[in-house]
Amino acid sequence: MFRSSSALYAHIPCPVLPRCRLPHCLFSHGQQHHFQPPVERPVTKRQIANSASAASSCVNTGKESDSGRLSPIKSSGGKINSLAFRETAKREVPAAESSTLPTTPTKRARQQVPLPSKATKSTVATSRLTTSEGGAKDSSVVYILPVKPHPPALHSQRLQLTTALAKALRDNKLSTTPNNAASAKELEIASRTSSSTYANTMKQHIISLGKRGKPPEKVANEAKEIPTERILEYLPQFVHKEWQLEENKYMTALPSEKDIDEARAASASGYEICDRCTRYFMVGADSQAECVHHWGKPYRLKGSDRRFSCCGEMEGMTAGCRTSPKHVFRITHYPRLAVMIPFRKAASADKFPAAVALDCEMGYTTLGTELIRLTILEFPSNKVLYDTLVKPIGDVIDLNTQYSGVTSVDEPGIPTFDAAMKTVLENYIGSETILIGHGLENDLAVMRLCHQKVIDTSILFPLDNPELVSRGYKRSLKSLASSWLQRDIQVCSRSSAVVRSTTEEVIGKNGGAGSDSAAPSSVGAPEAFTLKQEGHDSIEDAKAAADLVALKAKFMLALQDQRHAAATS
Template identity: 90%
Template sequence: MFRSSSALYAHIPCPVLPLCRLPHCLFSHGQQHQFQRPVERPVRKRQIANSASATSSCVNTGKESDSSRLSTIKSAKGKNNSLAFRATAKRDVPATESSTLPTTLKRVRQQVSPPSKPTKSTIATSSLTASEDGAKDSSVVYILPVTPHPPALHSQRLQLATALAKALRDNRLSMTPNNAASAKELEIASRTTSLTYANTMKQHIFSLSKKGNQPEKVANEAKEVPTERILEFLPQFIHKEWQLEENKYMISLPSERDIDEARVAAASGYEICDRCTRYFMVGADGQAECVHHWGKPYRVKGSDKRFSCCGEMEGMTAGCRTSSKHVFRITHYPRLAVMIPFRTAASGDKFPAAVALDCEMGYTTLGTELIRLTILEFPSNKVLYDSLVKPIGDVIDLNTQYSGVTSVDEPGIPTFDAAMKTVLENYIGSETILIGHGLENDLAVMRLCHQKVIDTSILFPLDNPELVSRGYKRSLKSLASSWLQRDIQVCSRSSAVVRSTTVEVVSKSGGAGSESAVPSSVGAPEAFTLKQEGHDSIEDAKAAADLVALKAKFMLALQDQKRAAATC
């Protein structure tokens, strides 16, 4: 501030008293203006001249330094003077600088280093290291700050750190992959530049694929896990209610009101064909033929989608197969209850703790119905029940290319009610854990409401979250090939394999004490006619059971390793 020669405002008290810090205020401060007297100027200059550390930057500043104000405060008299600048002195001068010379206060303040405190990145790294020892993993990957500047943009760092966490999770190299990825990314970002950061991260992610062991190898190298331990660990794989709802499982039996509404809606008799997507009247004659592709479309990299049945590109023609009848599929549970009512399993201790099952379905006048049912004991894979089932409605198409069943008209094949009665009385109870792939479809055709389910399509999801959110799932054939190194669902099986499987089923079913499973009137295994193509329900049920057992062994092996490390 400049000095006021006329003192126009000297009679007005300063509006910011007692906190005014201006050396030459225009307003009145009372006795506080004593420090503005020119008598003290030679003292300030003499102190600067006598100081060994004085520089030219401190001589002709045109302003009073903090040291002069402090010396003036000490020499000034009056209560108002001490109260006005006491807070200022505490804020401007640290406790460690009070003993230094007033003239060297600024230079000392620049040279004194701040107290040593752990930086933000150090705290984060230490917490990540601690979390790796046994704490819970974070839900997301965090990008930690790098000093003095990061080597890449935040978006690029987040993308590479997320890929690193995925590699750690897929290769089973860390129990807390998100935290470990954040710590490793911070380490690489701290020692690399903008030119080498991305390449270093990619090389590290690629190297993890060589270090990771396959889950089946880890489980096989571990000691043999007893069946009791697997069964004790199995309930941890049971899906939650919200998972079942997301995957279209029935949580509770449909109410009578919903069933009545569905009965009214289905009174018209029109359905949508599951193959050619045309409306048709169920059971009516003289309708248009059903032209369709029985295979599924697939995409080869760099080309358009083609159908697996004929190799034709999607959209070129209506189909490669022509059928005289249309078929339909119903997924609405109240409508399914209109045709065949749902039921629940009974409670008791005589039922197995867990079973693996697989169903084959065919098209009838009631939609899709059960035509073959297989139940295996878990984890021994002993065949408990395997039989063809005679559907309630009239058969339209047995879907042989997938089910492998060519006929259900042979004598001795149990009806749907007889087969379900045998299964619910001997093999499936309310506490029995059901294992399979896509069990929502199997339970729908069995008309069974059950919540203790382990579905391998949910237990082994796709790696792409976007595809998972859109409802895509890995097929059982893909899971068996990648995890079990086993080829299933091949289209060329010899008839000898089919007949031997049937003989084994007949002998074991007869010894199990289930007369309704394989009636005594059936004298030869050839009564159950299976074609040399399609899916084998025993093979599929074994694959699902082995996948769950493999994951259980792997998780138990990890627990043992972690417990051994904690003990050491």
């Protein structure tokens, strides 16, 4: 603070004593600050001329001034002579211009730091990220690049997600320069997303990096060969809890008689909802209207309308692309299913296999959906234990050949539903047998079997998006086999030609371990089966589900062995 030349407040005690720390306080501090009025000295013409020349030389240099503050220029005696503009250059002064600056020494010399030139986003990104991955030197920290016209999130959130992305790249050994790669990827995501989608897109990408590391099958193969006994011992850890089964619409207890009676009364009208065109119709009525529907599922591409996979037609344009002579229906309410065919449980015994993989094919009858083909494989050898067509109880409306591959169940030698289930429950499935499959809640419903020792690959391998999982979406078996097993399934041609083949021939083509031996006696007479190869193959689907579970078991056991080896070493 500057002193007052007239000393107007020197006789007043300072109101903030003793905390006042001003070097030149206007008020009185007693003996601490003894104010002495400045001695006015006459200013000579030479001093005025020197001050004017110094100021003009500073202005004529063409340099930017610091802040326009006035600083006193002292003479050799240390007394104030005059006031002049003090200028701080932002660049070093050339030798030619140094002579024009005033030679009077200042109180403190400032450090001359040249400012860097402004660089655009492309220049920064190119200078840091265009080096080759093999010989590039990674940045010491994660940096955030600017996004035009405005970033989709705050700098703190972008930095947090980019740091997590760099950690995922480093942990999974997906990049030798994880910080640079994370910054470049974050810039790419931030440039194409908005404030509402940025965080979710970054999190999904970070989660997906955990699955791009070393493939599970390679980890299992690098470890020692996992014996079958260890796989079967580890398998119970994959069995789903009761609450998981209830969330995925499994039956965990047999329906009571009261529930069955209520369901029987509710279905007495005889009206059902068509499973294809979603219209009400009378079951068994002679004068049924034709069923016009789309047999494919609706899908939506980004930025487009929903279209059907069967014909590519936009949803809502027409009633359908296919016409069927009759309506069909499907019942999912367990008490209503028990009204038509009662449920049962497997018996307790030690003679049954420890685990089996099964797959069912269903068709539409007057009782809803019924079992028309049943396949059971031994786990983990994939040996065919039982594969047979099944004659349903109700009258056949549609065998759903497009998916089931079955064209007829009226030929001799095909067992009935009761005979097939009796064979299965007496030889292959016990109360402690672990059932492996994909979407087994549907298979157990048509088998009328209440079983809780279940490993469902649609639950064991969920979707990456938790929101879709909460809405009930699941990965298809075809998608899981392609990504985990590198195997294409369910790709048979869907031409109108019908191919007749025996079950023995089907086993020979797809049976794996079972193809080396003859078909088991439980399969039945080969000439009694008529299959359409353009549909799904139940042996192929059961084998894919079993291999997925075996692969994950090997992966977990291999990780256990690696951790144990690291701990002991």
